[in-house]
Amino acid sequence: MPEAVTDGRHGTVPGEPLRRSGPRFLIRRRQVLGRLAGWSLVESAQTFLFGFALARALDDGFLRGAPAVGIGWLAAAAVCVGAGAYGTARVYGAVADLVEPLRDSLVRKVVRRALYAPDGAAVSRLTHQVEIARDTFAGLVLVSRSFVFVTAGALIGLCSLAPVLLLLVLPPLLLGLALFGWALRPMARRQETFLAADEAIAAETGAALGGLRDITAAGAERTVADATGERFDAEQRASAALARWSMCRVLALGISGRLPIVLLLLGAPWLLGRGVTPGALVGALAYLTQSLLPALQSLMHGLGTSGTRLGVVLRRLTAEPATRPDGARPHRTPHRGTAVELSGVTFAYGPHADPVFRDLDLSVPDGGHLAIVGPSGIGKSTLAGLVAGLLEPGSGEVRRPAVADRVLVPQEAYVFSGTVRENVRYLCTDGRDGSDADLLAAAEKIGAGALLARLGGPDGTLVPSELSAGERQLIALVRAYLAPAPLVVLDEATCHLDPAAEARAERAFAARPGGTLIVVAHRISSALRADRVLVMDGTHARTGRHGDLLRRSALYRELTGGWAHEGPDGAAGAAPLQPAFPARDADGVDAVAGSRLAGDGGHVVAHGPGRQMQDAGDLGDRGALGGQ
Numbered sequence: 001m002p003e004a005v006t007d008g009r010h011g012t013v014p015g016e017p018l019r020r021s022g023p024r025f026l027i028r029r030r031q032v033l034g035r036l037a038g039w040s041l042v043e044s045a046q047t048f049l050f051g052f053a054l055a056r057a058l059d060d061g062f063l064r065g066a067p068a069v070g071i072g073w074l075a076a077a078a079v080c081v082g083a084g085a086y087g088t089a090r091v092y093g094a095v096a097d098l099v100e101p102l103r104d105s106l107v108r109k110v111v112r113r114a115l116y117a118p119d120g121a122a123v124s125r126l127t128h129q130v131e132i133a134r135d136t137f138a139g140l141v142l143v144s145r146s147f148v149f150v151t152a153g154a155l156i157g158l159c160s161l162a163p164v165l166l167l168l169v170l171p172p173l174l175l176g177l178a179l180f181g182w183a184l185r186p187m188a189r190r191q192e193t194f195l196a197a198d199e200a201i202a203a204e205t206g207a208a209l210g211g212l213r214d215i216t217a218a219g220a221e222r223t224v225a226d227a228t229g230e231r232f233d234a235e236q237r238a239s240a241a242l243a244r245w246s247m248c249r250v251l252a253l254g255i256s257g258r259l260p261i262v263l264l265l266l267g268a269p270w271l272l273g274r275g276v277t278p279g280a281l282v283g284a285l286a287y288l289t290q291s292l293l294p295a296l297q298s299l300m301h302g303l304g305t306s307g308t309r310l311g312v313v314l315r316r317l318t319a320e321p322a323t324r325p326d327g328a329r330p331h332r333t334p335h336r337g338t339a340v341e342l343s344g345v346t347f348a349y350g351p352h353a354d355p356v357f358r359d360l361d362l363s364v365p366d367g368g369h370l371a372i373v374g375p376s377g378i379g380k381s382t383l384a385g386l387v388a389g390l391l392e393p394g395s396g397e398v399r400r401p402a403v404a405d406r407v408l409v410p411q412e413a414y415v416f417s418g419t420v421r422e423n424v425r426y427l428c429t430d431g432r433d434g435s436d437a438d439l440l441a442a443a444e445k446i447g448a449g450a451l452l453a454r455l456g457g458p459d460g461t462l463v464p465s466e467l468s469a470g471e472r473q474l475i476a477l478v479r480a481y482l483a484p485a486p487l488v489v490l491d492e493a494t495c496h497l498d499p500a501a502e503a504r505a506e507r508a509f510a511a512r513p514g515g516t517l518i519v520v521a522h523r524i525s526s527a528l529r530a531d532r533v534l535v536m537d538g539t540h541a542r543t544g545r546h547g548d549l550l551r552r553s554a555l556y557r558e559l560t561g562g563w564a565h566e567g568p569d570g571a572a573g574a575a576p577l578q579p580a581f582p583a584r585d586a587d588g589v590d591a592v593a594g595s596r597l598a599g600d601g602g603h604v605v606a607h608g609p610g611r612q613m614q615d616a617g618d619l620g621d622r623g624a625l626g627g628q
């Protein structure tokens with residue numbers, strides 16, 4: 001496999017391997033190339049003889065009153081056409097001997113690459129792109145050798161008729177070819193962009209199709225649809241840019257192929273005056289219209305579309321995989337001792353939308369238990385999505401565990417028709433995490449034991465429509481509990497359970513060995529069970545322990561209402577959180593409009609023009625959540 005050269009930006013400079021392997025491929029097949037050249041010569045002999053015989057037929061035969069001579073020359077031309085056709089048939093055989101080994105070698109490369117570095121675009125490469133490479137390579141070999149031999153035949157023919165003819169033909173021919181050569185590289189780049197967009201669509205839709213269940217479960221349909229739509233838009237833009245550059249090809253063809261014909265016609269009187277015979281003039285026109293122009297058309301069309309596409313496809317097929325796709329954020333794992341870290345995170349749902357957060361900092365230690373509270377629509381689920389990796393920040397950094405080490409349970413629990421085992425082991429990556437004994441133990445801890453027994457145990461059949469919303473949530477919770485993921489984010493995932501069942505499930509997650517739990521609270525009682533609470537409002541985000549926040553945050557006091565001194569499972573704290581927005585903060589700064597930090601001696605851990613996060617006071621760890 002050819003080596004790749006990194007350019008630091010895209011990960012590989014794909015042209016490098018091709019530059020080396022291309023000539024090697026051809027040298028190894030020099031016998032085939034020799035055969036191809038021989039049959040091309042036979043094929044192109046007709047080019048030379050066609051114009052020459054026409055001129056002779058006119059000048060030596062018909063115009064001199066000797067039609068037999070004229071007919072003789074025309075017969076000679078006809079024989080040559082027959083010989084040329086035979087040559088063409090043999091040319092195809094030689095081209096096949098060149099093209100099929102290329103296809104085999106490309107398929108081997110693509111398969112090897114897909115095995116060692118699988119990605120969603122492998123299917124596009126193996127089917128679409130290898131076929132493009134094979135077809136375009138065949139087309140390219142045909143048109144380029146045809147152009148060389150036909151042009152040589154036509155120019156030799158013109159020269160043999162009257163060298164002065166070259167004066168009118170060669171300059172525009174060379175000018176047009178130069179223009180075409182200059183435009184080839186930009187056209188190839190546009191073609192590359194187009195193919196990259198095509199691959200991106202294949203990768204995006206492939207990933208989306210493979211993860212439909214997860215997308216539905218996480219309620220991420222709109223996000224995925226937007227991302228896929230953007231890929232299609234990018235392909236459309238790439239295709240429009242490619243079409244614009246293709247105009248150069250049309251211009252080059254006009255200059256090199258059609259301008260000589262016009263010049264020949266306009267210059268006919270001058271040429272006749274310089275001794276060029278009428279037969280030579282007709283022969284020259286035959287060379288230009290019947291040989292040179294079609295050969296140029298094929299070459300420019302072939303090279304301009306198929307040729308640039310071939311170069312691009314071959315580079316992409318033979319390049320080593322890039323270190324990461326364009327635009328993808330490198331995944332950063334949290335620092336030692338922390339489960340999730342957000343630093344300076346700003347997030348908005350669109351380029352023109354108001355940010356949901358601005359400059360948000362958050363740090364949740366390993367084994368921590370954080371509750372997120374705030375009025376409806378304030379951004380709790382958005383924060384959960386950022387933590388879980390469903391969303392990426394517009395700016396700032398989120399450090400989170402790898403995909404397999406985190407799980408988000410949304411409000412709408414996703415269950416599917418199948419056995420209980422299939423449903424709850426859905427996120428298990430190996431048998432150890434999902435044996436029936438583990439499964440039943442997990443269900444017991446979560447509080448789903450009775451439900452599982454009713455459903456018939458792990459083998460019982462689960463029909464989603466026959467379960468209540470709360471039962472579906474229990475199934476989803478058992479699934480998350482069994483997942484080998486240290487970080488669990490519950491986004492109002494217990495809202496359909498009664499307060500006691502919710503408390504039991506949350507406690508089970510909090511007690512998972514080595515587990516970190518983040519709960520978007522549906523009831524304020526969730527906050528009492530957590531080590532730390534994050535209170536979100538329109539301007540500030542504060543973290544602290546329950547008692548600290550009661551003193552420091554007016555919004556938190558408002559959310560907790562009159563039950564603050566009850567236990568976490570007390571009935572008073574079990575009422576669902578009610579929207580309490582806008583609110584006034586402890587120091588009287590309007591929580592919606594104010595951008596000034598509360599003057600309550602709290603530690604400022606992040607601030608920006610809009611929303612800010614502030615430690616609720618003497619917490620000692622400047623915003624770190626959980627812990628002691």
Ligand SMILES: Nc1ncnc2c1ncn2[C@@H]1O[C@H](COP(=O)(O)OP(=O)(O)OP(=O)(O)O)[C@@H](O)[C@H]1O
Pocket residue numbers: 222223349356374375376377378379380381382383
């Ligand atoms: N996919 C989306 N596209 C555009 N805006 C969105 C999207 N999802 C949420 N929002 C907006 O972002 C803001 C924060 O929403 P989010 O769902 O995070 O709030 P929340 O605090 O979880 O609300 P709730 O408690 O009602 O679930 C809201 O203004 C919401 O309308």
